Amino acid sequence: MxxxxxxxxxxxxxxxxxxxxxxxxxxxxxxxxxxxxxxxxxxxxxxxxxxxxxxxxxxxxxxxxxxxxxxxxxxxxxxxxxxxxxxxxxxxxxxxxxxxxxxxxxxxxxxxxxxxxxxxxxxxxxxxxxxxxxxxxxxxxxxxxxxxxxxSEPLACVIHSIEKAHLKIGNDVVIVGAGIMGLLHLLLAKKLATRVIVCEVNAKRRQLAKELGADFVINSAEENAVEVVKSLTDGRGADAVIHTTAIAEVAAEAIEMAGKMGRVIMYGSFYPDKPISVSPNYIHNSQIVITGAVSPSTEDFLKATRLLNYGIINxxxxxxxxxxxxxxxxxxxxxxxxxxxxxxxxx
Ligand SMILES: [Zn+2]
Ligand SMILES: [Zn+2]
The missing domain is CATH 3.90.180.10 (Medium-chain alcohol dehydrogenases, catalytic domain)
Structure with a gap:
């Protein structure tokens, strides 16, 4: 041919x-x-x-x-x-x-x-x-x-990310940003029986996050998102924070939302890329883990296509x-x- x-x-x-x-x-x-x-x-x-x-x-x-x-x-x-x-x-x-x-x-x-x-x-x-x-x-x-x-590909990327958060049933998860990637994280996190808090400045997206199962939504433009997350978690901070925006300053805030032993995932790429300041003592004292998630592996793709084929994620x-x-x-x-x-x- x-x-x-x-x-x-x-x-x-x-x-x-x-x-x-x-x-x-x-x-x-x-x-x-x-x-x-x-x-x-x-x-x-x-x-x-x-x-x-x-x-x-x-x-x-x-x-x-x-x-x-x-x-x-x-x-x-x-x-x-x-x-x-x-x-x-x-x-x-x-x-x-x-x-x-x-x-x-x-x-x-x-x-x-x-x-x-x-x-x-x-x-x-x-x-x-x-x-x-x-x-x-x-x-x-x-x-x-x-x-x-x-x-399949975006869902596989999200699977790669969410598995790095090592979620346990009943964990508190914050998803920063409710664009398509944040919302795919939300769908998966709810399947894993966690409590999900979504931070998003856009009202329409906050509404969609609610409809898709978010337990709480925070308007980060009007509320102090770090404080709201702390108050929702008895002052501890979240077990996992998944940052899906492209804004470096927001990523710094995401780190502050994590409680002791919290896992912070930098999911999206940053544009423009700007250094942020992180307190090394905060990492020392809290034992938080800050990591990234880039591109899907072969295994993630297999999982993503299975979730779509069986209608587990729509x-x-x-x-x-x-x-x-x-x-x-x-x-x-x-x-x-x-x-x-x-x-x-x-x-
Ligand atoms: Zn893509
Ligand atoms: Zn290779």
């Missing part, structure tokens, strides 16, 4: 265009996936706006699902043409220090392995077809809508809009507006 395919490439800041490139052919041990849906994440939005500078044209898309279209030689018979799959586009080497310890989200080769589309740089999910190794594929149930399946409230590839400019413009949830490009 040869020929060309359409991709949605960012060609200049604020401009994305459908262009034709060569359609890839699966090599030995590879499969060709017909992409069905790809969601636009913060990374793509930052490249689109010009905030993140990368060589252009750039082909984004890492929240991607599709259907197996062609099998290369040597692919195991468990995979069939027509299988619905989520793709972990973050290819890892399997050979480095971190991969060999099972921490493949920290692979030394991330971002350095060959890109799927030769004509341009980028992760490549916004393409009609994508080459993958079977180890990057995770089954989606035949009944699952592709727009729901497109949440991300439907987070779908803002679905656009066909032809309207990708409109899709990027909507996704880049503040306070929008996931915009999905369908193929």
């Amino acid at each position: 040869t020929g060309t395919m359409k991709v949605g490439a960012i060609i200049s800041p604020g401009k994305v265009k459908v262009v034709q490139v060569n359609k890839p052919k699966p090599g030995v041990g590879e499969v060709l996936v017909k992409v069905k849906a790809c969601a636009l994440c913060t990374w793509e939005q930052r490249v689109f706006s010009g905030a993140k500078q990368v060589p252009l044209p750039y082909l984004g898309g890492h929240e991607v699902v599709g259907e197996i279209a062609e099998l290369g030689n040597g692919v195991h018979s468990r995979w069939k043409v027509g299988n619905k799959v989520a793709i972990r586009t973050l290819a890892h080497c399997g050979e480095c220090y971190y991969c060999q310890q099972g921490e493949d989200n920290l692979c030394e080769q991330i971002g350095k392995l060959p890109r799927p589309v030769l004509e341009m740089d980028g992760i490549g999910g916004l393409s009609e077809y994508l080459i993958a190794r079977p180890s990057q594929l995770f089954r989606l149930s035949p009944e699952l809508d592709f727009t729901i399946g497109a949440f 991300p439907a409230p987070f779908i803002q809009a679905v656009f066909p590839l032809a309207d990708i400019q409109e899709a990027f413009q909507l996704a880049s507006k503040p306070d929008t949830f996931r915009v999905i490009v369908s193929f």
Whole structure:
């Protein structure tokens, strides 16, 4: 199978265009996936706006699902043409220090392995077809809508994060920020039988957090969030704090919300990145653990697809809009507006 395919490439800041490139052919041990849906994440939005500078044209898309279209030689018979799959586009080497310890989200080769589309740089999910190794594929149930399946990657990121919080039944958890990532944390934390306090400045998002099961919501613009968390926890502070905003100053506050033995997770990337001050004595005396969560591992992806396949987590409230590839400019413009949830490009 040869020929060309359409991709949605960012060609200049604020401009994305459908262009034709060569359609890839699966090599030995590879499969060709017909992409069905790809969601636009913060990374793509930052490249689109010009905030993140990368060589252009750039082909984004890492929240991607599709259907197996062609099998290369040597692919195991468990995979069939027509299988619905989520793709972990973050290819890892399997050979480095971190991969060999099972921490493949920290692979030394991330971002350095060959890109799927030769004509341009980028992760490549916004393409009609994508080459993958079977180890990057995770089954989606035949009944699952592709727009729901497109949440496999963000949900896997959130699973990676929440497992670092080592939650116990009955724990007090603070989630700072009720964007889509904060709210996915909320859904998981409630499944783990914890009491969840959500801090968010936007009234609509606070309301949605309540509807999705938050036990308390704090308007951090009007209330002293650290004090409210302390008063809700008998002065102790929370057992875990998950920080999902991009604002460094807010992260400093998140650390103050943790009680003794508390786990603080820096989930989101910070933009702009600014140093914050932390009292080393506070860490010494309280034994809090401050850590981060970056990208999903293979195991996280497996768990995420299982949660979606079995309907344990339903991300439907987070779908803002679905656009066909032809309207990708409109899709990027909507996704880049503040306070929008996931915009999905369908193929
Ligand atoms: Zn993402
Ligand atoms: Zn590696």
